[in-house]
Amino acid sequence: MYLSILNKSKQSLFLLALLMLTHCSSPTDIAEAKTEAEKLLQKEINKENVHNLFLNVYSPSLEIDWQYNYGKFKNGEAVTAANPFYTASIGKTFTAIAIAILVEEKRLKFEDKISNYLPEEIMLKLHVFDGKDISKEITIEQLLQHTSGLPDYFEGETTDGSPNVMEQLFTDQNKHWEPLETIALAKEKMKPLFEPGNGYNYTDTEYVLLGLIIEEVSKTPLHEFFRDRIFEPVNMVHTSMHLRSSPLKKTSRLSEIYVDDFETSSMKSLSADWAGGGLISTASDLIKFQHALFSGQLISVETLKTMQNWIPETYAMEYGFGLRKIAFRKLFPTLPDLTLVGHSGSTGSFMYYCPEMDVYLAGTLNQTDEVKNSVVLMVKILSGIYNTKDFDS
Numbered sequence: 078m079y080l081s082i083l084n085k086s087k088q089s090l091f092l093l094a095l096l097m098l099t100h101c102s103s104p105t106d107i108a109e110a111k112t113e114a115e116k117l118l119q120k121e122i123n124k125e126n127v128h129n130l131f132l133n134v135y136s137p138s139l140e141i142d143w144q145y146n147y148g149k150f151k152n153g154e155a156v157t158a159a160n161p162f163y164t165a166s167i168g169k170t171f172t173a174i175a176i177a178i179l180v181e182e183k184r185l186k187f188e189d190k191i192s193n194y195l196p197e198e199i200m201l202k203l204h205v206f207d208g209k210d211i212s213k214e215i216t217i218e219q220l221l222q223h224t225s226g227l228p229d230y231f232e233g234e235t236t237d238g239s240p241n242v243m244e245q246l247f248t249d250q251n252k253h254w255e256p257l258e259t260i261a262l263a264k265e266k267m268k269p270l271f272e273p274g275n276g277y278n279y280t281d282t283e284y285v286l287l288g289l290i291i292e293e294v295s296k297t298p299l300h301e302f303f304r305d306r307i308f309e310p311v312n313m314v315h316t317s318m319h320l321r322s323s324p325l326k327k328t329s330r331l332s333e334i335y336v337d338d339f340e341t342s343s344m345k346s347l348s349a350d351w352a353g354g355g356l357i358s359t360a361s362d363l364i365k366f367q368h369a370l371f372s373g374q375l376i377s378v379e380t381l382k383t384m385q386n387w388i389p390e391t392y393a394m395e396y397g398f399g400l401r402k403i404a405f406r407k408l409f410p411t412l413p414d415l416t417l418v419g420h421s422g423s424t425g426s427f428m429y430y431c432p433e434m435d436v437y438l439a440g441t442l443n444q445t446d447e448v449k450n451s452v453v454l455m456v457k458i459l460s461g462i463y464n465t466k467d468f469d470s
Contacts, residue, residue, distance in 0.1 A: 107468075110461040111143055117457055122147040127447060128340075129156045129332050132440035133360035134458060135368070139435065139468065144361065148443075150333055151340065159329040161315055161357045162441045163342065165422025168354040171303060171366075172284050173221055173399020175291050177376045177384060178306055184294050187218040187383065187398070194290045199260060203227070204269050215273045217290065220283035221398035222388060228267035229280035230259045231349070235266040246346040247339075253320065254349035256285050277388060277396070281353030288352025299352055311369045316358040320348045331357055334424050335444045354422060363428045363439035367419065371430050385418065403429070405456060413463045417455060425451045431459055434468065 104110035114134065121127050129148025134141055146158045179185050185194065192200050192213040203212040204227060219225040228234075231242050240248065242259060263282045270278050288299045295302050300318035304325070308316050314326040334342045341347065348355065369375050385402070387395035393407040401420050405412040417438075419429035425442030436459060442451050462468055 104461045104465050106465050107139065107141065107462065110458075110465050111141075113461050114143065114458045115145070117454060118145055118147060121442060121447075121450070121454065124447075126335065126337065127442055127444050128335055129160075130440065130442050131156075131158070131160075131162055131332070131360045132438070132454075133364050134436065134438055135364045136434065136436040136462075137368075139462070141436065141462070145440075146360075148332075156332050157329065158359065158361065159315070160332040161324075161328055161359050161362075162332045162426065162443055163319065163334050163347070163422075163424055164354065164356045164358050164363070164428070164441075165350070165424045165426050166281075166354040167358075167363070167420045167422050167426055167428045168350065168352065168356040169284050170399045170420045170428070171307060171356060172287050172291070172299075172352045173384065174307065174370065174375055175299075175302055176217065176221065176287055177380050177398070179291065179294055181376055181380055185217065185290070187216070187221070189217050191215050191217055191220065191286060191290060194293050195286065199257075199286075199289070203260075203264055204273065206269050206272055211272060217287070218398065219273050220287050221384075222386070222396060223277055223279050223283060224275075224388070225273050225280075225283055226269045226271040226276060226278065227280055227282045227286075228263050228269060229278070229282055230263040230267070230285075231281045231353075233263070233267045233280070233282075236268060237266065239266055241266075242349050246341075246344060246349065250344040250346050252346045252348075254346065254351070256289060256351050259285055259349055259351075260289075277390065279390070279396075281350070284353035285351055291352075303356075307366070307375065311365050311375070313358065313362040313365055316356060316362045316366075319350070319355050319357045320345060321351075321355070328359075332441075332443060335446075337446055360439040360441075364437050367428060367430050367437045367439065371432070403452065403455075405460075408452075408456065412456065413460055415459060415463065417459075421448070421451065423448060427451050427455060429455060434459065434463060436462065 104113050132145045134143040146156050148156050200212050215225045300322040315324050315328045317324040331342050333340050384398035390396040395402045403417040405415045415433050417429035421427045425444050425447040428439045430437050
């Protein structure tokens with residue numbers, strides 16, 4: 078879902094970047110950069126379609142720790158930093174890191190065939206292309222990098238015109254989806270797009286398969302693996318798999334998610350996301366995860382480097398193993414030469430690290446119509462910090 082929104086927004090992103098350059102002031106120090114960031118957030122929350130937003134900006138080297146939450150629930154209650162939000166496709170990074178943990182334990186390899194770990198009933202006719210069943214050629218790294226050629230059960234086109242899962246989310250809002258149901262829909266109602274390794278197609282189908290592999294190898298339900306191997310070690314006490322588990326500590330209610338003017342947070346059909354984006358979290362928990370990841374606490378520096386084997390994705394973006402890279406200069410040539418590494422979600426959620434500045438960002442606009450603006454917001458905030466006298470660029 079996220080990629081289709083971005084593809085439709087390439088021209089908009091370019092124009093917004095240009096507009097940003099001509100209408101942004103240049104903060105002189107970090108304090109002024111913080112004030113400018115607050116103005117940007119106030120502008121976002123004043124939009125008619127943005128009902129709540131969350132943002133954390135953190136940098137240990139620059140001594141930055143900004144935490145913001147704006148907006149209200151439909152009943153008028155104000156949101157707080159304690160209200161978690163739906164992270165959408167940010168969850169793909171967690172699934173990818175779970176695979177990396179198993180790689181480091183030598184329980185599997187990135188280059189392994191997925192048929193080594195998945196049962197025959199899943200593998201049979203999973204990938205039929207030009208009349209040949211080539212399912213057993215698919216590797217784990219191809220699933221991680223969206224190069225398997227498998228269709229996307231969420232937004233892919235069905236062969237008989239029946240609704241995909243995205244359409245069914247709204248027509249059957251009380252349906253609780255199981256992972257095998259989404260795989261079955263992709264197999265029975267959709268066609269692969271290309272042979273494994275011969276292209277790029279962003280698809281949640283691959284990440285459901287990765288979740289099933291994690292469960293098979295670890296002999297542990299995915300939500301428990303996340304809890305035991307990621308959430309507990311990193312102290313992510315307000316993070317859980319939506320509709321499938323509870324956070325480590327009592328947590329406030331989920332902030333409201335909007336698709337245009339339709340509020341979706343209570344829909345049980347969101348269970349269709351699972352390993353492709355079914356987590357709820359807070360901005361502070363996501364910052365903890367990022368810091369642990371990029372400081373070598375979750376996986377080694379060498380493994381993280383392997384996961385940053387970038388291939389072209391879309392405008393100004395590249396994709397690795399459950400990680401996305403945004404290059405400022407590709408977005409617009411006069412922007413600072415900075416990159417963001419992390420992931421985004423279709424709800425306007427984001428979780429990124431800027432290695433050149435040692436700055437972490439996490440948050441959401443909780444509105445699918447604001448995905449492109451979430452990217453521009455990060456670019457503006459980082460550019461503001463970069464241009465201050467406090468940052469030695």
